[in-house]
Amino acid sequence: xxxxxxxxxxxxxxxxxxxxxxxxxxxxxxxxxxxxxxxxxxxxxxxxxxxxxxxxxxxxxxxxxxxxxxxxxxxxxxxxxxxxxxxxxxxxxxxxxxxxxxxxxxxxxxxxxxxxxx
Amino acid sequence: xxxxxxxxxxxxxxxxxxxxxxxxxxxxxxxxxxxxxxxxxxxxxxxxxxxxxxxxxxxxxxxxxxxxxxxxxxxxxxxxxxxxxxxxxxxxxxxxxxxxxxxxxxxxxxxxxxxx
Numbered sequence: 001x002x003x004x005x006x007x008x009x010x011x012x013x014x015x016x017x018x019x020x021x022x023x024x025x026x027x028x029x030x031x032x033x034x035x036x037x038x039x040x041x042x043x044x045x046x047x048x049x050x051x052x053x054x055x056x057x058x059x060x061x062x063x064x065x066x067x068x069x070x071x072x073x074x075x076x077x078x079x080x081x082x083x084x085x086x087x088x089x090x091x092x093x094x095x096x097x098x099x100x101x102x103x104x105x106x107x108x109x110x111x112x113x114x115x116x117x118x
Numbered sequence: 119x120x121x122x123x124x125x126x127x128x129x130x131x132x133x134x135x136x137x138x139x140x141x142x143x144x145x146x147x148x149x150x151x152x153x154x155x156x157x158x159x160x161x162x163x164x165x166x167x168x169x170x171x172x173x174x175x176x177x178x179x180x181x182x183x184x185x186x187x188x189x190x191x192x193x194x195x196x197x198x199x200x201x202x203x204x205x206x207x208x209x210x211x212x213x214x215x216x217x218x219x220x221x222x223x224x225x226x227x228x229x230x231x232x233x234x
Contacts, residue, residue, distance in 0.1 A: 036225070041209075042227055043122075043124075043211055043225040043226050043227040044211070044225040045225075046222070046224075046225075049222060090161060105152075105167065106152075106223060107164075108162045108163075110160065110161045111160075111161050
C-alpha cells in the first residue's frame with residue numbers, strides 16, 4: 001500500500017538549534033518526494049522536491065532533505081531554526097510516472113508540527 | 119510564477135444551501151487540478167482530480183453528487199458543495215499542475231467552510 005509516515009506529531013526545538021523532521025514512504029513505483037510547509041489557516045508552500053539525481057536537495061529558507069532509497073526515507077533538515085519556522089510540515093510522495101491512472105496524485109503524511117522556543 | 123488563488127477564502131453558510139469554491143491558476147495553464155480536504159490538525163486528503171474538459175475522478179468514499187467539480191478551462195476549476203451540512207465544514211485546498219513531467223503541484227491558500 002502507498003503511504004507516507006511522519007513519526008513525529010509534534011517537535012519543539014530551541015531557536016538556533018538544528019532540526020530534523022523524519023519521513024518514510026512506501027510506494028510501488030519510482031517516487032517523487034516533496035516537503036511542504038503550512039502556516040495556520042494557510043495553504044501549502046513547497047520547501048523542496050526530489051525527482052532524480054543528487055540525493056541531497058536544497059530548498060528554500062535554508063532547508064535541505066536527503067533521499068535514501070535503501071531506507072525509504074526523505075528527512076528534512078535545517079542547521080539553525082528560526083522562530084518563523086514554527087509551522088506544520090508535510091511530506092508527500094507522488095508518482096514519477098502515470099501510476100495507477102492517477103495523474104499526479106500526491107499522498108501526504110499526517111504532518112509534524114514544529115514549535116520553536118526562544 | 120505558479121500562483122494559485124482560491125475564492126472565497128472563508129465562507130459561512132446555512133445547512134442545506136450550496137457553496138461554490140473557485141480555484142484559479144493565475145500565471146500558468148493547469149492541465150490538472152486537485153481538490154483536497156483537511157480536517158483540523160489532520161493531513162490533506164485528496165477528494166478528486168480534474169482534467170480540463172473532462173469529468174473529475176473522485177477518490178473512494180467521496181460523493182460525486184455532493185461535491186461537484188467543474189474544470190471548464192485551463193485556469194479555472196470549481197468545487198460546489200451541494201446541500202451542505204455541518205459535517206462538511208472543513209478546510210478545502212486546491213492545487214494545480216501544469217503537466218505530468220514534473221508532477222509538481224502548486225497549492226491555493228485554501229477555503230474555510232463553516233456550515234451552521
